[in-house]
Amino acid sequence: AAKNKIAGVLFYTPALDSSSSLTLSLLSDLRYALQNGELRLFLQPKVATATGQVVAAEALIRWRHPQRGLVPPMEFIPFAEQTGFVRQLTIWMFETAAQQWRGLQPTEGHLRIAINLSTRDLMDPDFPQRLSSIMQESDVSPSAFCLEITESAIMDDPQRAEATLYKLSEQGFKLSIDDFGTGFSSLAYLKRLPVNELKIDKSFVMAMDKDESDAKIVKSTIDLAHNLGLSVVAEGVENKVLLDKLRELHCDEAQGYFIAKPMPFDEFVEWRARWNA
Ligand code: C2E
Ligand code: CA
Ligand code: CA
Ligand code: CA
Numbered sequence: 001a002a003k004n005k006i007a008g009v010l011f012y013t014p015a016l017d018s019s020s021s022l023t024l025s026l027l028s029d030l031r032y033a034l035q036n037g038e039l040r041l042f043l044q045p046k047v048a049t050a051t052g053q054v055v056a057a058e059a060l061i062r063w064r065h066p067q068r069g070l071v072p073p074m075e076f077i078p079f080a081e082q083t084g085f086v087r088q089l090t091i092w093m094f095e096t097a098a099q100q101w102r103g104l105q106p107t108e109g110h111l112r113i114a115i116n117l118s119t120r121d122l123m124d125p126d127f128p129q130r131l132s133s134i135m136q137e138s139d140v141s142p143s144a145f146c147l148e149i150t151e152s153a154i155m156d157d158p159q160r161a162e163a164t165l166y167k168l169s170e171q172g173f174k175l176s177i178d179d180f181g182t183g184f185s186s187l188a189y190l191k192r193l194p195v196n197e198l199k200i201d202k203s204f205v206m207a208m209d210k211d212e213s214d215a216k217i218v219k220s221t222i223d224l225a226h227n228l229g230l231s232v233v234a235e236g237v238e239n240k241v242l243l244d245k246l247r248e249l250h251c252d253e254a255q256g257y258f259i260a261k262p263m264p265f266d267e268f269v270e271w272r273a274r275w276n277a
Contacts, residue, residue, distance in 0.1 A: 027083055030076060033063055034092060040064050041096045042262035045272070046114070046233060046255040049247040054272055056112035056146065058255065059097050060262045061089060077118075086118045087127075094131060097145070098138035100265050114146040114176065119153035123160055128167035135171075142172035148199065149175065151183025162193060169194035176233070181221060190228060198225040202236025202256070209241045222251050 033039055043057040063071040080086035097113045104111055121127050135142050147168060154161040154177075169175055176197035177190070181204055200221050208215040218234065225232035234246050237256030246254050260271055 026076075026079060027085060030063075030080060030085055033065070034088060038064050038066070039089070039092060040070075040264060041093060041100065042264060043100070043113075043268040044255060044262035045260050045268070045275075046253045047259055049243065049251055049254050052275075054111065054275060055253060056114055057268065058114040058148070058262070059093055059116075061093060062262075081118050081120060084120055087120050087124060090115070090117060090121050091130060091134070094134050094145075095138070098134060098140045101140055101144055102138065103265070104269070110144075112144060112146050112174065114148050116148045116178065117153065119156045119161075122149065122153055122164045123157060125164070127164060128171060131168070131173070132171055142168075143174065146174040146176050146197065148178040150178045151180070154189060154193075155183065158189065162189075165193055181217060190230075195230060197231045197233060199233045199235055200251075205234045205236040205242060205246075205256070206238060208245065209239075215245075218246075218251075219249050222249050226250070 040062040042060045042062050044060060045054045046056040046058065047053060048055050061073050061077070063073075063076060065071050077086065077089075080089055093115050097115060101111070101113050131142070135145075149161075149165070154165075165175060174196045175194060176199050177195055178199045179201040180198045182201045198221060200218055204214045204217045204221075208218045222232050231252045233253040233255060234242075234251050235255045237243050237246065237254045237258050239258050242256070243254055243258060260275075263271060
């Protein structure tokens with residue numbers, strides 16, 4: 001099995017043995033992190049390309065480890081997906097995001113928050129009901145939330161994913177297809193699923209100023225989205241040339257380091273005040 005480095009510890013993927021002592025210790029580390037406030041929710045803005053207005057923010061998880069510092073999600077999310085623990089992380093993200101959203105409202109105006117779902121969430125028949133309870137308890141409308149789902153998470157079991165996505169859509173959540181274009185999957189589901197938005201993968205966006213085929217893929221995806229009545233977001237916008245090009249192509253929203261990096265809630269509030277000034 002391939003060796004991966006996670007938070008300074010070696011463990012084995014993809015054939016994770018759920019009873020191995022390394023797996024158990026990582027799982028208990030993550031449980032400890034969740035219970036002891038070591039997890040952080042960072043926000044990265046999405047702006048309307050036409051007006052520059054901040055319209056949404058993507059919630060991205062971080063693990064602030066007391067010894068190891070800020071651990072990026074790619075070092076523990078794949079592991080959390082394999083063990084199923086990711087479902088608890090998703091619930092924590094919703095609870096935290098709902099609180100933050102309420103904190104943003106009085107001074108900051110309306111803003112959508114995007115949350116990443118894993119295939120485990122889509123396969124869980126109780127997931128829509130759990131989200132519904134969180135929204136009710138925190139008194140936030142599901143329409144304030146956009147759920148980002150990758151093509152591969154859907155393609156694991158399209159029928160079950162479809163059932164979950166229909167329930168979530170009926171509850172009022174907005175749905176976005178993340179990393180669009182990387183999944184090699186059929187376009188048929190775009191017609192079948194209650195999707196609101198396509199998110200063009202950053203691998204296409206980042207190189208579109210240099211690579212002619214990437215530029216064509218981005219343009220075609222924007223046109224496809226609009227022809228289907230969907231909104232379209234580009235991620236990985238790292239410079240002004242890309243942002244200008246996306247505006248020219250009528251891409252609705254842009255997200256990337258050129259606009260802002262993911263940041264903690266307080267910094268986001270300050271950033272937004274400066275951006276709007
Ligand atoms: P993603 O959903 O595709 O998120 C976008 C990633 O691109 C983020 O990395 C973000 O920081 C990064 N990014 C944003 N703008 C730029 C840019 O201009 N250039 C470059 N090179 N990168 C940019 P991050 O935060 O490290 O997250 C990585 C992945 O981890 C996410 O990819 C998502 O798949 C997963 N992830 C993060 N948070 C969560 C979570 O709460 N739940 C789940 N299930 N997955 C999460
Ligand atoms: Ca995402
Ligand atoms: Ca993405
Ligand atoms: Ca991704």
